[in-house]
Amino acid sequence: MTRVHAFGDDVLGELDAVGLAARIQSRAVSVAEVVEAAIARAERVDPLLNAIAHPAYERARDEARSPRGGFFAGVPSFLKDNVDVAGMPTHHGTDAFTSRPRRHDGDFARMFLATGLVPLGKTRLSEFGFSASAEHPRLGAVRSPWDTDRSAGASSAGSAALVAAGVVPIAHANDGGGSIRIPAAVNGLVGLKPTRDRLAQDKLMRDMPVRIVSDGVLTRSVRDTAAFYREAEKVYRELRLPPVGDITRPGRARLRVAVVTSGVGVGASPEVADLTLKTAQLLEELGHRVEPASAPVPGSFPDDFLLYWALLALALVRTGKRRHGRSWDPGRLDNLTLGLARHARRNLHRVPLAITRLKRSRRVTAELFGSYDVVLTPTLATETPLVGHLDPTQDYDTIMERLLGWVAFTPLQNASGDPAISLPLATTSSGMPQGMMFGAAAGREATLLELAYELEEARPWARIQD
Numbered sequence: 001m002t003r004v005h006a007f008g009d010d011v012l013g014e015l016d017a018v019g020l021a022a023r024i025q026s027r028a029v030s031v032a033e034v035v036e037a038a039i040a041r042a043e044r045v046d047p048l049l050n051a052i053a054h055p056a057y058e059r060a061r062d063e064a065r066s067p068r069g070g071f072f073a074g075v076p077s078f079l080k081d082n083v084d085v086a087g088m089p090t091h092h093g094t095d096a097f098t099s100r101p102r103r104h105d106g107d108f109a110r111m112f113l114a115t116g117l118v119p120l121g122k123t124r125l126s127e128f129g130f131s132a133s134a135e136h137p138r139l140g141a142v143r144s145p146w147d148t149d150r151s152a153g154a155s156s157a158g159s160a161a162l163v164a165a166g167v168v169p170i171a172h173a174n175d176g177g178g179s180i181r182i183p184a185a186v187n188g189l190v191g192l193k194p195t196r197d198r199l200a201q202d203k204l205m206r207d208m209p210v211r212i213v214s215d216g217v218l219t220r221s222v223r224d225t226a227a228f229y230r231e232a233e234k235v236y237r238e239l240r241l242p243p244v245g246d247i248t249r250p251g252r253a254r255l256r257v258a259v260v261t262s263g264v265g266v267g268a269s270p271e272v273a274d275l276t277l278k279t280a281q282l283l284e285e286l287g288h289r290v291e292p293a294s295a296p297v298p299g300s301f302p303d304d305f306l307l308y309w310a311l312l313a314l315a316l317v318r319t320g321k322r323r324h325g326r327s328w329d330p331g332r333l334d335n336l337t338l339g340l341a342r343h344a345r346r347n348l349h350r351v352p353l354a355i356t357r358l359k360r361s362r363r364v365t366a367e368l369f370g371s372y373d374v375v376l377t378p379t380l381a382t383e384t385p386l387v388g389h390l391d392p393t394q395d396y397d398t399i400m401e402r403l404l405g406w407v408a409f410t411p412l413q414n415a416s417g418d419p420a421i422s423l424p425l426a427t428t429s430s431g432m433p434q435g436m437m438f439g440a441a442a443g444r445e446a447t448l449l450e451l452a453y454e455l456e457e458a459r460p461w462a463r464i465q466d
Helices: 017-025 031-049 057-065 107-113 157-164 181-187 222-235 270-285 301-324 335-346 348-368 396-406 411-416 445-458
Strands: 052-055 076-080 118-123 147-151 170-175 190-193 214-219 256-259 289-292 374-378 420-427 433-439
Touching (some): 031 052, 031 057, 031 076, 031 157, 052 157, 076 107, 076 157, 118 157, 157 214, 181 190, 181 420, 190 222, 214 222, 256 270, 270 289, 270 374, 270 433, 301 335, 301 396, 301 411, 335 348, 335 396, 420 445, 433 445
Parallel strands (some): 076 170
Antiparallel strands (some): 052 118, 420 433
16 A cells, blocks of 8 residues: 655645635745645656646746736646646547647636636546546556555546645546545545536536536635635626535534435445444534435436436547547547447437436435435445556446446436535545545535534544645
8 A cells, every 4th residue: 555645844735725825815925936836746746646637837837927816816726637728738538539728718717717726737537537437548547645556536536636645735626427526535535516507617518418517626624615615606606506605614503414325226335334324423423313314316317327428428429520620539439438338329219218317316305305404425335446446448347337336326416416525534444535425405515514614623534644
């Protein structure tokens, strides 16, 4: 087990994004010093983590000389390589086409950067975000800094690895089946998937028949996540949702909490189920009312979600040349993407009903949240797999069986559009972080953040540098 991190006695120290912003604002450190320290950290650990898709260090140095405003002015960060950033290519984790640098920021990047964050580049993901492990056939896997023999988890793996290793305190992630929450869970981070439409999104995400993808951030502290949503709301506000507001402390209300250890077709392993029940016990000790419950999903949900996921792959394969130009070569797609596309082609007659049922999942969760304020589940069904377990060069059936056995709890909120947060409250017997997930009704991010503050205070999470 090899643990890797970049924490040290430079100007970044062990500060989170809020703490670093305060030091910059007070002029205790300069933006240039902070950016140089982050670049040095990235260059030190990325050869072991393989997390950076496109470094943009000279741009960051230029911006440090004249940083934009915003609460996070001067705080270094990264964006995931599936959103457009002016001057950087967008490769979506694939070799199937060659991307030129984009001329303009996408809608999400425009909002993200308006908070003052300084982009050092873009991070690696699995091909088009389809796999829960970013393992590239040619470039290799993104590895967890907690154990470089293990996956950094899901398509936001690169961002998670860099935040967990201390390169930057906050980075962009997005989540179409768990890819904010999964890498948070396996890397000891806070990962909030917001309510659908909470944040600005690029057109590709907005045009989906069921808008399962939500953008957000990965952080090491609850206050960083809360501050990001507060500041993002100043830039972009969805008026149909209640505001998140400025959440800075635990809530006073005692909550009704349902505990579920049976996932979408698959239950948690004995160890993970036990860790979840220990988290439930902590909630009871804090005065919350906790009850066991069943997974609130119909039996058709796993097949429906997989078919919809496959439909997205088929759409990408069929429209690749139109979207990406002459360089498009579907022969360079990995086995997971091609297998998903085949699955969709063979089952196109089932797609309309699957989409209808997925859209109805909001009604299912709304009924659940008529009885409970929060639902507790493990974020993942088992401990983090070793690199190679989800290698996309394996045959499709093997990869899919292994994916479904691991990612059993996160997809529901992607279909329903409800918010959910993964918190690093547990540690497995092998010393790996194991996230616990809390879901709430649409628009209730404030409830989740208040509970997260309380749990962070009651059970401070393990730190990689310790």
